[in-house]
Amino acid sequence: MTRPAGIYLTCLWGVLWREALRFVHQRERFIAALVRPLIWLLIFAAGFRSILGVSIQPPYATYVTYETYIVPGLIAMIQLFNGMQSSLAMVYDREMGSMRILLTAPLPRWYLLASKLIAGTAVSLLQVYAFLIVADLVLVDLPPLGYLAVLPVLLLTGLMLGALGMLLSSTIRQLENFAGIMNFVIFPMFFLSSALYPLWRMQESSDFIYRICIANPFTYAVESLRFALYLEAESASLGVVAGALIVFFGLAVWGYDPRKGLTYRRGKG
């Protein structure tokens, strides 16, 4: 059935509005999202500044401080955690039943899930820009136009990491199982990437781990952001991120397909 475009836009607006309201009501979530990367920036990076020098490499035209180097990784970390938080919220909503309200709206399921994904990404943008403001105050030096240039890439990386969270939420049966995600998804993705150290350094230490890093889509999210902050487009990384988004979202839609029966296997009455 063809439905007027206005209905689709109204639905998207409603999902965005609800996500924003929930975000406003969960101040702790905002503070936690901000504090986590700031701890890395202000404590971890300060401590490692003198140990880990970063030589000149694209997109940097000169030597940069370690704090500057890890900013794109920390931005991606915010989006990764936000994606997982959205995933946790979806598992919670499914357990509590409110996911059913979304899934029984008279619009295609892929569109409802895409709306949810866009809303989660919009929330992550607020978190990222709040972090960038604080990072700027502590003298992380980024090109002023980089704050603007990074926006479309933030959208893309946020959608990709959100889609990964959505895919995971379609496979997790119980809220209690979510703790495993922290151990098996978030930390390996973050540490096995170029977020904290350049990959050439990783290759010097371990070729095996380096190979894992270059197979990790998070690495390409970090590199896309790193280049965008310096007004450059790293097309290979952007392509990998876009490809990963398509794969993760496609699998998430498949996971939520009622014919698979994966999402609601709890008929009782």
Add this chain to the structure above:
Amino acid sequence: MDETQGIEIVDVRYDYGAKPALADVSMALRPGRFTALLGPNGAGKTTLVSLLSALFVPQGGRISVFGIDLAKNPLSALAVMGIVFQQQTLDLDLSVRQNMAYFAALHGLAGHRAGQRIDTCLTRLGLAARQTEKVRALNGGHRRRLEIARSLLHAPRFLLLDEPTVGLDVPARADLVAHVHALCREDGLTVLWATHLVDEVEADDDLVVLHEGSVRAQGAVSAVLASSGAQDVLGAFQLLTKPAPAEAAP
């Protein structure tokens, strides 16, 4: 949509792995009637509601809603359905009105029209004075009323409720049952009310008794009583859901 056709469920089958939940279930809900789907826990009521609301897809058989084939055109069918699930589905930290507005948006209602519908439905269910309160502050009965008000926002013609009185005290239960009967009578809504509580069935309702995944009786309450030989709904329910002799043996 042809509202005169009512809701048709024909030979519907659904299994959870090796465990059958519904075995060739067929029933017809007359348009504009209140049909009570009565069955003990585990009878398959929630599975049937999940199939009707397109959360599940039948593994056999077909369902049509006012002539709309649910498998071929689920979005058109969902557009004319209002659903109240057994589990509460409200956002506790949002206000009554915000919950309504979110649902309105999901159904493509916005602006002045959405506002009007929200006012109408909240007034109808006696919640207009509480629209700025957070849902967390409402008691169980009012939360259920809110869910019903929400399910009516897009002016559905088929209202599907899965054990909506679970967890409510006796007065709140009676109040809710009366409200939905009034909606059926006054608006001509077709209602399917799944329950395991016989006192929620009224004498002039239609009744379907579901047990162990199959329909044991259906028709007007009077017809079900006559065919089962029972004096009242409780008696009919007990007779129709009585374990077979082999099962009853210790």
